[in-house]
Amino acid sequence: xxxxxxxxxxxxxxxxxxxxxxxxxxxxxxxxxxxxxxxxxxxxxxxxxxxxxxxxxxxxxxxxxxxxxxxxxxxxxxxxxxxxxxxxxxxxxxxxxxxxxxxxxxxxxxxxxxxxxxxxxxxxxxxxxxxxxxxxxxxxxxxxxxxxxxxxxxxxxxxxxxxxxxxxxxxxxxxxxxxxxxxxxxxxxxxxxxxxxxxxxxxxxxxxxxxxxxxxxxxxxxxxxxxxxxxxxxxxxxxxxxxxxxxxxxxxxxxxxxxxxxxxxxxxxxxxxxxxxxxxxxxxxxxxxxxxxxxxxxxxxxxxxxxxxxxxxxxxxxxxxxxxxxxxxxxxxxxxxxxxxxxxxxxxxxxxxxxxxxxxxxxxxxxxxxxxxxxxxxxxxxxxxxxxxxxxxxxxxxxxxxxxxxxxxxxxxxxxxxxxxxx
Amino acid sequence: xxxxxxxxxxxxxxxxxxxxxxxxxxxxxxxxxxxxxxxxxxxxxxxxxxxxxxxxxxxxxxxxxxxxxxxxxxxxxxxxxxxxxxxxxxxxxxxxxxxxxxxxxxxxxxxxxxxxxxxxxxxxxxxxxxxxxxxxxxxxxxxxxxxxxxxxxxxxxxxxxxxxxxxxxxxxxxxxxxxxxxxxxxxxxxxxxxxxxxxxxxxxxxxxxxxxxxxxxxxxxxxxxxxxxxxxxxxxxxxxxxxxxxxxxxxxxxxxxxxxxxxxxxxxxxxxxxxxxxxxxxxxxxxxxxxxxxxxxxxxxxxxxxxxxxxxxxxxxxxxxxxxxxxxxxxxxxxxxxxxxxxxxxxxxxxxxxxxxxxxxxxxxxxxxxxxxxxxxxxxxxxxxxxxxxxxxxxxxxxxxxxxxxxxxxxxxxxxxxxxxxxxxxxxxxxxxxxxxxxxxxxxxxxxxxxxxxxxxxxxx
Numbered sequence: 001x002x003x004x005x006x007x008x009x010x011x012x013x014x015x016x017x018x019x020x021x022x023x024x025x026x027x028x029x030x031x032x033x034x035x036x037x038x039x040x041x042x043x044x045x046x047x048x049x050x051x052x053x054x055x056x057x058x059x060x061x062x063x064x065x066x067x068x069x070x071x072x073x074x075x076x077x078x079x080x081x082x083x084x085x086x087x088x089x090x091x092x093x094x095x096x097x098x099x100x101x102x103x104x105x106x107x108x109x110x111x112x113x114x115x116x117x118x119x120x121x122x123x124x125x126x127x128x129x130x131x132x133x134x135x136x137x138x139x140x141x142x143x144x145x146x147x148x149x150x151x152x153x154x155x156x157x158x159x160x161x162x163x164x165x166x167x168x169x170x171x172x173x174x175x176x177x178x179x180x181x182x183x184x185x186x187x188x189x190x191x192x193x194x195x196x197x198x199x200x201x202x203x204x205x206x207x208x209x210x211x212x213x214x215x216x217x218x219x220x221x222x223x224x225x226x227x228x229x230x231x232x233x234x235x236x237x238x239x240x241x242x243x244x245x246x247x248x249x250x251x252x253x254x255x256x257x258x259x260x261x262x263x264x265x266x267x268x269x270x271x272x273x274x275x276x277x278x279x280x281x282x283x284x285x286x287x288x289x290x291x292x293x294x295x296x297x298x299x300x301x302x303x304x305x306x307x308x309x310x311x312x313x314x315x316x317x318x319x320x321x322x323x324x325x326x327x328x329x330x331x332x333x334x335x336x337x338x339x340x341x342x343x344x345x346x347x348x349x350x351x352x353x354x355x356x357x358x359x360x361x362x363x364x365x366x367x368x369x370x371x372x373x374x375x376x377x378x379x380x381x382x383x384x385x386x387x388x389x390x391x392x393x394x395x396x397x398x399x400x401x402x403x404x405x406x407x408x409x410x411x412x413x414x415x416x417x418x419x420x421x422x423x
Numbered sequence: 424x425x426x427x428x429x430x431x432x433x434x435x436x437x438x439x440x441x442x443x444x445x446x447x448x449x450x451x452x453x454x455x456x457x458x459x460x461x462x463x464x465x466x467x468x469x470x471x472x473x474x475x476x477x478x479x480x481x482x483x484x485x486x487x488x489x490x491x492x493x494x495x496x497x498x499x500x501x502x503x504x505x506x507x508x509x510x511x512x513x514x515x516x517x518x519x520x521x522x523x524x525x526x527x528x529x530x531x532x533x534x535x536x537x538x539x540x541x542x543x544x545x546x547x548x549x550x551x552x553x554x555x556x557x558x559x560x561x562x563x564x565x566x567x568x569x570x571x572x573x574x575x576x577x578x579x580x581x582x583x584x585x586x587x588x589x590x591x592x593x594x595x596x597x598x599x600x601x602x603x604x605x606x607x608x609x610x611x612x613x614x615x616x617x618x619x620x621x622x623x624x625x626x627x628x629x630x631x632x633x634x635x636x637x638x639x640x641x642x643x644x645x646x647x648x649x650x651x652x653x654x655x656x657x658x659x660x661x662x663x664x665x666x667x668x669x670x671x672x673x674x675x676x677x678x679x680x681x682x683x684x685x686x687x688x689x690x691x692x693x694x695x696x697x698x699x700x701x702x703x704x705x706x707x708x709x710x711x712x713x714x715x716x717x718x719x720x721x722x723x724x725x726x727x728x729x730x731x732x733x734x735x736x737x738x739x740x741x742x743x744x745x746x747x748x749x750x751x752x753x754x755x756x757x758x759x760x761x762x763x764x765x766x767x768x769x770x771x772x773x774x775x776x777x778x779x780x781x782x783x784x785x786x787x788x789x790x791x792x793x794x795x796x797x798x799x800x801x802x803x804x805x806x807x808x809x810x811x812x813x814x815x816x817x818x819x820x821x822x823x824x825x826x827x828x829x830x831x832x833x834x835x836x837x838x839x840x841x842x843x844x845x846x847x848x849x850x851x852x853x854x855x856x857x858x859x860x861x862x863x864x865x866x867x868x869x870x871x872x873x874x875x876x877x878x879x880x881x882x883x884x
Contacts, residue, residue, distance in 0.1 A: 146829075153850055153851070154853060154855075161849065164849065165849055252518075253519070256520065256523040259823060259824055326824060328524060330809050330817070334763075334810060338766070366628065367630065368628050369632045369633070417848075420850045
């Protein structure tokens, strides 16, 4: 019975604590490779986690913004159980990290830590989960199943090569059944709880219904909004800033140690109500589409993203975007440009300095070099990062789930042949 | 819609971009360090009239020259001007992150290189010299080599006489993109915009990226072409990648013979599965059962229709992953996927070195397991190192997750051991523990400037 929960904790940090906290994070991040930080290893429900520090800043109105410690994780429900386990297994590590945050309790009790974390938890504006409802345990189990079947196919003593697809499918099934450690595969994976399913079903229809009800307003409002937006676009000043060598070196030091990578980026939202409202509305649509449309292995045409999150900070003056993806940043950016430029534009063109767009969806990311420079300039080092399954691509995980589903299904010969091609 | 014709300034483009000099069978690549800029510039000034351009069709000799970022700095290009070149070029081939991207670790790690590594002398320039014969090569080298000091020869890479077969015994160099406006016409799916290979022209995004534009005061003599009032140092230039790749030919054939365990013909079949073409060049999708001499140069084919799952040509085969021909996401086989693939092409200009020992090459009786090195001086040209050469290397060749695979990097050119999976009926054949047959022994990123830009560099003070 499960679904995934995005956990976002943002705590203010006094300026003199910024570098000490960074040092603690770097120390904790040390592992055999980037992404293997050991502090989450004991917790079975964490898919991905990261911690990073946002520097102090002056916003576009000249107001100071405090430094922040950001702690982001993608976990399996229920949230309470995760927080409890986190505090139980690494309460003292949390103390070390959050110690210098304003308002961190002097009394180091589980209850005090819990109330601090809860008090600083914020709701992301939008969240993407590669496949809704798939737990860490499922991912890891199904990878073991894949591996066991592959090894079985390589075992020399069986005459598997002479079998037809149906016979082979049955033979593999009986092999899996004979392995105690793989018995779990016989029961179908648990989906989200009934209450969640009802909530999601209601949300799924409620949003279009609301839009339909508002249709008369939209018919008048949308053209006006688009025209205002177009005027705003004509006044935009795309940045020609190029990423500094030192900045890029810091970022790349954290990249390409395993097949997965992390991305964190922060930027200012363009001033004025129009852009702020546009961003909120677009992110609301993004969240709807990731909950109900892009919830089974792909975000539009991109199949390499495990989790992604859009977080508005400081009264919507800034946006933090984080994601966990497969492959290099170069291939990730190329995917953005080649496959979902329109989607990137609709969100990020509301950020200061983004390459020039046309009617919200056009242009923008299609200015290849400007777009790549923009991303690198706004990217932040993800000081501490964790992945529960760093050796698996999102496509592997998807295929493993299909192998498990097909293993116990009644297949005809053609289906069995197709299933065998997944191996 | 009428096709937009691009007019390439051929006389300003160094010839290697337009052709691999197939008629000039002998070549030598000489790597230099610049010690005294004035002496180096004198040498360049004598060299400029000798440089072969894309307008020439050399029958006897060819000479081209390219520089590393350190070379450009030493010649007198200031920090700001060098900063306008691509970060990958400035950073060089040996930074820790770049080594991860390129797969240069273990025996292939830059700290073990014979040249170009952190422990080796700095490389500032490469002189590429070609001749119709050994005599022509020697004579050209004599004329092009620096005579008055100022530069020191670090390594001289002598190539083997050009043949169509690479050392493992396979017909090589078949697949090259046709470059619009520069090379002979070819099928549209294989024709790529000139801006993918030359700076200053529209690329496959329809853009002319702003790179290497200098303030016009930096070029008071007006040697460089102007673009929007600025001096264009990049125009008609290309980034050149040079890597020395040692091939373990006895290791390769020994491995496939053991793994195929069915004599020579089974070994050839397995090796061909790993390559994606038969030794004679016929692609597996067109000739699934056996080599076909009539298909030796066949290059107008696709994977998606004939072989979407990789039953004929495995997904992990070298030629399928280094040029997927539109068989990848988002819509395998579609124009969209083909268009995306065109943003990841390179012009290959490599040459072999060392003597032959492949069991597939007739009349070669060299002892197996001899210790003479042999392999490829890999050379490629592209306008965007990150999106072309490095992307192919990391996202396609070295990526264990390529096209849905799990743990398979390129079975032919990986620098670490890997798994090779070939789809079959009723189920895949999988070979684990495929050793690496290629070791990187040196490498550097260069910029192959336009000829006016070479003259400009020679004029700096």
